Amino acid sequence: ETGVTQSPTHLIKTRGQQVTLRCSSQSGHNTVSWYQQALGQGPQFIFQYYREEENGRGNFPPRFSGLQFPNYSSELNVNALELDDSALYLCASSLTMSEKLFFGSGTQLSVL
């Protein structure tokens, strides 16, 4: 167990809707990263938050946004959902941006 918890575990939405995914980081970690993992693929970096500020972003459109709170928990928001957004969304915490990441079990999002 890594101590990183994500909610919900599964979610079904329809195209055009909005979704919020939540993550609690491991104790002592102030950096949270979000990854998208499509079926049969490796995780793709969405963005990272460090001390409540976005600290790096991957190749994802602006409708993917996030927040980090003072307790270092985090949210991933996706607006105007598309079918291709169906994936496992992984949250990971770490001590610094590129130190080893400790992942949660993910949220499986299905967009119909």
Added chain:
Amino acid sequence: GESVGLHLPTLSVQEGDNSIINCAYSNSASDYFIWYKQESGKGPQFIIDIRSNMDKRQGQRVTVLLNKTVKHLSLQIAATQPGDSAVYFCAETLNSGNTPLVFGKGTRLSVIA
């Protein structure tokens, strides 16, 4: 952009045999590498890491080898057990540049009892 790749998408080994999972990375500037194991329904789990100033690092039943000349990384699992069945990912980053981890597509390891 540059990405991490793998030579074999699937690998089947007999229980008790040694497993070798390979990975080719394309960014010659990468200086920190990590192997992750992902079981069905779970997030990736850290196995072992290595920095570019080393060419070998050992853990419990696992060894990571780094060949910077040919940009190749491998994970060796000794005495493979059924519990080792999972998808294995290598990931790279430029640690000194504070960049995010880049993952490859993964190799599925199946252990035959």
